[in-house]
Amino acid sequence: MANIRDVAKEAGVSVASVSRYLNKKGYISEDTKLKIRKAIDKLEYIPNQVARSLTTKQTNFIGLIVPDITNPFFPELARAVEDIALSYGYTVVLCNSDEKSEKEIHYIDTLKQKYVAGFIVTTNQLRASHYEDLNVPLVALDRMIHESIPTVSSNNVDGACMGTNHLLDSGCEKIVFMRGPKGLGPADDRLAGFLKAVEGKNVQTHIVESPFHFGESEKIAKKFLTEIEGVDGIFASTDVSAAGALKAAHSLGISVPDQLQIMGFDGISLGGMLTPGLTTVAQDIYKMGALATRILIKIIEEIELDERVIQVPVELVERGTTRSVHR
Template sequence: MTTIKDVAKKAGVSVATVSRFLNDSGYVSADAAKAVTAAVDELKYELNPVARSLNTKKSNLIGLILPDITNPFFPELARAVEDVALTYGYTVVLCNSDENPEKEKNYIETLKKKYIAGFIVTSNQLDAPHYANANVPIVALDRAINDKIPVVSSNNKEGAVIGTNALLERGCRNVLFLRGPEELNPANDRYDGFMEAIRQSDADYQVVTCPFHFADSQKVVEQALQDNPSIDGIFASSDVSAAGALKAAGTIGRQVPDDLQIVGFDGVAMGEMLSPGLTTVAQDVYKMGAVATRVLIKQIENKKIEQSFYEVPVKLVIRGTTRSVAE
């Protein structure tokens, strides 16, 4: 096995010079750098990443903290983060927090001991001190943490306006809105968008709060439809909730989209697999993850980031849970 001593001997420099060059930890002349590079290539020397992290107090690891890996929105984000990170030579460590601040804190403290390069975080914890005091680069994805941490998100309020209007334009006169958890900024923005659109109409409406979980959403919608059979439209704050609503409609015998129309929010691949296919306000999930990763890597590599807030557009995707406008 080739060692750093072999590289130094081949390059005609000291071991310390090779170490400074490989770890970017001090001055190395242009001639020495050229000689070391040639020796590394010729000898096919690979620096042990564990040794490198011990020397530099850095690694090529990125922590990705997600609140609920069972929600299909988050694996799609994770795929984008991993794809982009790998192109820059970074490895992603996936952490599922289960929306538990203590688990998030434990992940941060544990990975910092491994000299984690930075974190991409989708957290339900607003202004969490364990992020503010982490002393490593952090990017918030999908939901803001505080004004010191860059955030990548979609235009949630505009998306909710679009989704609500999609139901109103298709004749819905009594709309049920499935609001997400009130502690989440995206859920609050979507609520604001729904209210803005619905107040500009003469339609009746009802708002119920439920988590972004299939079974909980199904239960909530079953009860709402039984209590108010005149509901003819449902706008859900997530595709998972919309899927639960579709299941509820089938359970109690409501026909979608003939007498009940449903619109979700997220645009995850699951929506195409439902029957009928889910009409949804689609976020560009992959782009969100990719942008967040590039922003984090710029911070890690001490490069300037152009802004602290990155907003990704949304669009309406029409499928089988809504009728055509003409109808």
């Protein structure tokens, strides 16, 4: 864990300068600011937030808008945003839009009145123009709103390719892909990755649309598992959907992974709670939240961005819902 001396050394400046920078007290040149910020980023330095808050006697709000607080992906993302924001002296206001555009507008308008420093938005209920007209620093997280808005997301296409290839390598010959809602960036990208991976391969595929909700996914999976004969693989676009598919398989007496293999996407802790544990394409949720927060704070503090669109790599986490390829 880096301390203030490490930051000073890395930045090639004095400890006093770093302290002035952190406490926003006294003069520091733009050049020094930049060096310190880079060192903080590199070392992932987190100052003692309570001490900082007591010294600066002021804290700014960052609004974090999520579409569904009961989908565990978003609380896990929120924790990362909160950790990093606090370390820079910002406080996170978590807003649950419940996938309703009116609620989202309400939060945005309310927080703007309260002089919010910036927003991190993980929804795309509204038209891009609404966000562009905001005149408040803004970062899109998890899904792109518009090319003009800095964005942190996972590499969803590559991730879906990786997951699909794993199902193919594990012997699946008839795969149902449970795609998320049309028009939702990550959902579309994951479908694209799946289609790319199965192209030209000797495999039967079915595409079924399903919202990212457990109950709905369970119902939909039960339906297609009953109607389509010989399904031996399911790739669900989120872990919550995959949990629904697994529950459907159990209730139909289909053995997982012997008769049916299931792949999720997200890497939330729910996957490990299920039996068998869910094989999934895991996003680096903490890193996504942390990066988005760092970018937002740079915009707020008028520091130039090195990158405006960041795709965070994903990785395959093998658990019990697929047959091990490595025998």
